[in-house]
Amino acid sequence: MAGIYLHIPFCKQACHYCDFHFSTNTSKKSEMVDAIERELALRKEELRGATVTSVYFGGGTPSLLSVPELDQLLRCIHTTYEVSENAEFTLEANPDDLIGDKLQNMRALGINRLSIGIQTFDDERLKFINRAHTSAEADQCLNAAMAAGFDNVSADLIYAIPPSDMSYWQRDLEKILTYDLSHISLYGLTIEEKTVFGNRAKKGQLKEVKEEISAQQYQLAIDTLTGHGYEHYEVSNFAKAGRHSRHNSSYWDDQTYLGVGPGAHSYDGNTRSFNVSHNTKYLNHLQKGQLPLTIEPLTPTNQINEYLFTHLRTQRGINLSKFRIRFNRDFVSDNESQIQDYLKRELVKWDGETFALTSKGFMLADEISWRLFYDE
Template sequence: MSGIYIHVPFCLSKCYYCAFYSMPSLKRKDEYLESLRQEMVARKDYLHGMPVSTVYFGGGTPSLLTPEELKTILNLLHDHFPVEADAELTLEANPDTLSLEYLEALNAMGFNRLSIGIQSFFDDDLRYLGRRHDSRHARQCIDWARSAGFDNLSLDLIYGLPTSTADQWNRNLDLFFATGAPHLSAYALTLEPNSILTKRIAMGKAQPVEETAAVRDYGILCQRAAKEGFVHYEISNFCRPGFRSKHNSSYWFQTPYLGLGPAAHSFDGKERRWNAETLDGIRSEYEALTPENAYNEYVMLRLRTMWGLDLKYIRREMGDAFADHCERQAAPLVAQGRLSRTREFLYLTDPQMLFADGIAAALFY
């Protein structure tokens, strides 16, 4: 079992908070498509013939590719990799690029999961974030997605916005649950060093971001999701039973995956590889995982999930030194109630999951 990620680095403009590798122009699209084709040929053996059970088009804005372009990429994938007939095929989309006809074409060519970047159902939030769509169009796209046959639908929301209040965030969640979408990815607004938002705040053109707002909203989110019967399976991801993102779950379970396109990451079970953030030729760097890195990475990835750390697995696969270290470091955190423990597992419960990265750092070797 393996996965393939395809990074599509184009957007129509740059959202204010964005830190992803994307260019606000389509000028180099043909060049990109050709380099993607070449990369598939060059790296067709990376997964050693393992069946591919998930394919994920992320970005950027993958929905800027035409149905014909997407079809060509899917055909190339099938030519070079053993993609399973019932593979999960996800496309990330932004509302300003969608129409009913486009969504029907996606569904007809085999995409069976759609992830739409809604971010908020309120226009003042969307303006603050520098998004191109408004809430009316966001709702229209969700209806279109349903009509086009996307039952496996995920929506993205951003919380911790200074334009919002606890009440408005609750209403955002009301609107999300009313859509019936079975999957929610919700992210705290973060200020990236070189984002437009960071500069706008420094210039006094946008309201500053308060960390307390994210903590407040996350608490509300966890409570509301649990009440609605959603499973909180990763720090930012919630779903109705049976609608977990198989592709993203494979990252947390360290399943091998191949990342194609600029800035994409790959993992073959032994080494991590990442492509340069450029369209000028396929350049990548890699890092073989040392035992320390493998342990630290396991801790970091798994603590973000509901499955947590499997102490028996650490002892069996990584050895006594790592298992003993983990138990030693975890003991005070468990005593303080910041980390939960059963005989075999260490895990974070709601809403402590928001602090997963800091707690993981305390367990690193």
């Protein structure tokens, strides 16, 4: 099994918190689609013998692509790779892009899952983070998606958006539940250095939500969503039964995936590769028939740490016997004192066969993983 990720590096405007690679200049959008098509063709051998079970249009804002542009890329994937008959085709979208008959046309192309960036239903906070849509447009979009026949719809929400209070987050959770979506992703607002919010923070112009309030909002979301039938299957993700994100799960399950487009990453178990995060350089490389990527071999220790980082983000955690067989290491004896400390603090659970984080541990997932990493 394998997945394909396509990075579409364009946005209408820059959200104040975002540090992903994108450009608000869409004048070369058509050229970019042609270049991504070339990259897909040039890299077909990387998935030779593998069946593609998921295709994910991310970004950036993939919903800025026209229906013909989406069709061009989907046709290329189907003719170049072996694609499963029941593959998951996800498209990330902003609410204000899914208007008119675009939803029906995308569904006709084979897009069968939408990941919609709602972020919040609070109009003042939407303006604060510089989103292009309104709460009313978010509502219209979600209803239109379901009316168009999409039965697998995910929504993104962001908690810890200033100012510090619980009320907006409570309202957002209550509102999202009214749509009975198959999947919900939650992300705490983080202040990244090379963003508008990062610059404001440096100047003392941004007052972040207090850590304890952020933790309370995250816990409220866990309690609310699991109480309404959602499985908290990964740190940031909740799903109805059978509706886990197949593509994102491939990242956490150590499966091969191919990333195309500027800034995209790929993984085959032994190496990681990443494309140049620069639109012009990317286009110039592909126009010459060259791949604009850097390959990074993973040492045995790198592979262990990749495994720990990804698997500890999931509800399943680490299967200790599989870990021992694969890496010839005993995870428990290697980390006994650290594990005992985490057990006392109720950050982890260990039943002898599996080692996983609790919901309290999920709040510190990155820190816990880092402390359990193996040294070279």
